Amino acid sequence: xxxxxxxxxxxxxxxxxxxNSFPSSRPGTKPxxxxxxxxxxxxxxxxxxYAARGYYGGKTVAAAGPNGAVVAGPNGAAAxxxxxGxxVAGxxxxxxxxxxxxVVAGPNGxxVAGPNGAVAVTGGYHxxxxxxxxxVVAGPNxxxxxxxxxxxxxxxxYVRVVPTGYTTVYYGGYNCYFVGGVYYRPxxxxxxxxxxxxxx
Amino acid sequence: MKHTHTPxxxxxxxxxxxxxxxxxxALLAAGSSPMRAADPTAAAPPNADKILRAASAKLAxxxxxxxxxxxxxxxxLLVGRDVAEDAEVEVTVQRPNKVxxxxxxxxxxxxxxxxxxxxxxxxxxxxxxxxxxxxxxxDGLVDKIDEKYGFTPPLAEFVLSNPxxxxxxxxxxxxxxxxxxxxxxxxxSESVDCHRLLLSGHGVEAEVWVGVNDQLIRKLxxxxxxxxxxxxxxxxxxxxxLAAQVTDGEFTYVPxxxxxxxxxxxxxxxxxxxxxxxxx
Numbered sequence: 001x002x003x004x005x006x007x008x009x010x011x012x013x014x015x016x017x018x019x020n021s022f023p024s025s026r027p028g029t030k031p032x033x034x035x036x037x038x039x040x041x042x043x044x045x046x047x048x049x050y051a052a053r054g055y056y057g058g059k060t061v062a063a064a065g066p067n068g069a070v071v072a073g074p075n076g077a078a079a080x081x082x083x084x085g086x087x088v089a090g091x092x093x094x095x096x097x098x099x100x101x102x103v104v105a106g107p108n109g110x111x112v113a114g115p116n117g118a119v120a121v122t123g124g125y126h127x128x129x130x131x132x133x134x135x136v137v138a139g140p141n142x143x144x145x146x147x148x149x150x151x152x153x154x155x156x157x158y159v160r161v162v163p164t165g166y167t168t169v170y171y172g173g174y175n176c177y178f179v180g181g182v183y184y185r186p187x188x189x190x191x192x193x194x195x196x197x198x199x200x
Numbered sequence: 201m202k203h204t205h206t207p208x209x210x211x212x213x214x215x216x217x218x219x220x221x222x223x224x225x226a227l228l229a230a231g232s233s234p235m236r237a238a239d240p241t242a243a244a245p246p247n248a249d250k251i252l253r254a255a256s257a258k259l260a261x262x263x264x265x266x267x268x269x270x271x272x273x274x275x276x277l278l279v280g281r282d283v284a285e286d287a288e289v290e291v292t293v294q295r296p297n298k299v300x301x302x303x304x305x306x307x308x309x310x311x312x313x314x315x316x317x318x319x320x321x322x323x324x325x326x327x328x329x330x331x332x333x334x335x336x337x338x339d340g341l342v343d344k345i346d347e348k349y350g351f352t353p354p355l356a357e358f359v360l361s362n363p364x365x366x367x368x369x370x371x372x373x374x375x376x377x378x379x380x381x382x383x384x385x386x387x388x389s390e391s392v393d394c395h396r397l398l399l400s401g402h403g404v405e406a407e408v409w410v411g412v413n414d415q416l417i418r419k420l421x422x423x424x425x426x427x428x429x430x431x432x433x434x435x436x437x438x439x440x441x442l443a444a445q446v447t448d449g450e451f452t453y454v455p456x457x458x459x460x461x462x463x464x465x466x467x468x469x470x471x472x473x474x475x476x477x478x479x480x
Contacts, residue, residue: 174462175460175462186326186328186462187462187464187465188321188323188330188462188463188464188465189349189464189467190349190350190351190467191310191321191349191350191351191352192351193323193326193328193462
């Protein structure tokens with residue numbers, strides 16, 4: 001986990017970035033919500049999350065960590081998904097895709113947190129973004145549409161197919177397939193059969 | 201059964217602008233046509249939304265029904281695969297809370313059972329199954345499965361109590377495209393006159409064919425316009441039976457000898473390294 005000092009520093013930095021990104025007079029934006037999301041994201045980001053700040057065309061732009069996200073665009077907004085979101089935006093910046101959750105904010109867009117993890121968003125002129133799980137999209141008028149999931153992405157540690165040459169064994173309380181020194185335990189995930197890779 | 205999800209219709213964006221521009225030009229051209237101007241009796245196009253509402257109402261009114269579908273999903277929409285999926289799906293419904301669906305594709309056979317008390321998912325090829333409590337209606341089933349397990353049973357949108365509401369939840373606009381003639385594919389089948397509707401939503405456009413005389417949905421082609429290559433899902437329906445004879449036993453899974461029960465993992469439990477997660 002992050003050291004406390006690092007955490008506070010990053011939190012303050014992010015708060016400043018967000019504060020700069022949201023003029024309070026702009027209608028339709030919810031800086032309070034975004035600050036909350038950003039704070040939660042930092043808390044959940046773990047050791048891999050980080051905040052960063054870059055410059056593009058003389059303007060502050062976003063940077064995203066592998067497991068956390070940070071954002072800041074001239075008129076952008078950002079938020080972070082529960083399981084490591086992704087980041088964000090700013091004027092003229094393309095949306096970002098994630099295999100887990102996605103958070104995106106377009107120019108003058110707003111960020112929205114979905115019920116099952118913050119996914120997100122946009123408005124402005126950016127195209128919408130698909131997540132492998134849920135997607136919450138905010139249009140220019142902040143109308144939110146939650147879509148049903150389509151094809152699942154398999155998280156790290158899962159495979160769809162067991163290598164050939166396996167033997168069926170009982171291991172760890174489960175029926176497993178053993179091959180190459182590795183156990184493969186079947187589960188249903190997202191409606192499909194997947195195998196958990198268990199290395200003894 | 202594969203976890204099919206009839207497409208979610210995501211935000212219209214550049215495609216919508218182009219579509220609107222094209223429609224605008226088309227309307228302009230039509231409006232300036234001398235033939236059009238000289239034919240004041242020309243019939244207005246059918247009301248697309250009314251057609252969709254009628255098709256939905258027909259399904260909603262059926263207490264016990266079944267249908268078959270041939271479904272093709274382009275590889276770009278399938279995780280970890282580079283080959284399109286080609287599946288035959290059969291669905292049997294008894295409102296308000298029972299459904300049985302089976303899907304057979306090149307990857308095997310999946311079955312889904314819901315009897316109002318439990319939901320069972322079966323990998324027939326591997327003889328795996330999972331059964332979880334599920335005391336709910338069909339509407340609740342679709343929502344709960346999606347919310348907790350991250351998928352929906354095949355063609356679930358068509359078994360909900362209010363398909364019209366579901367369509368409109370996903371589509372922003374419904375437009376009449378024109379007439380079409382649809383054949384179910386068998387050599388002796390007669391072609392069916394259809395209305396062709398365009399449902400435009402967020403990132404997806406779906407063309408839906410509805411029978412002129414029976415208001416049954418015959419075909420659906422969803423195009424994901426915001427993805428590279430514009431991948432599609434193509435579904436052709438057949439053998440609609442709105443008075444299917446069913447028994448309660450058809451909706452409850454009974455494991456055959458040798459079947460292995462495996463966990464059905466909620467999506468919330470899938471974060472992180474599963475080996476480390478399970479070791480805790």
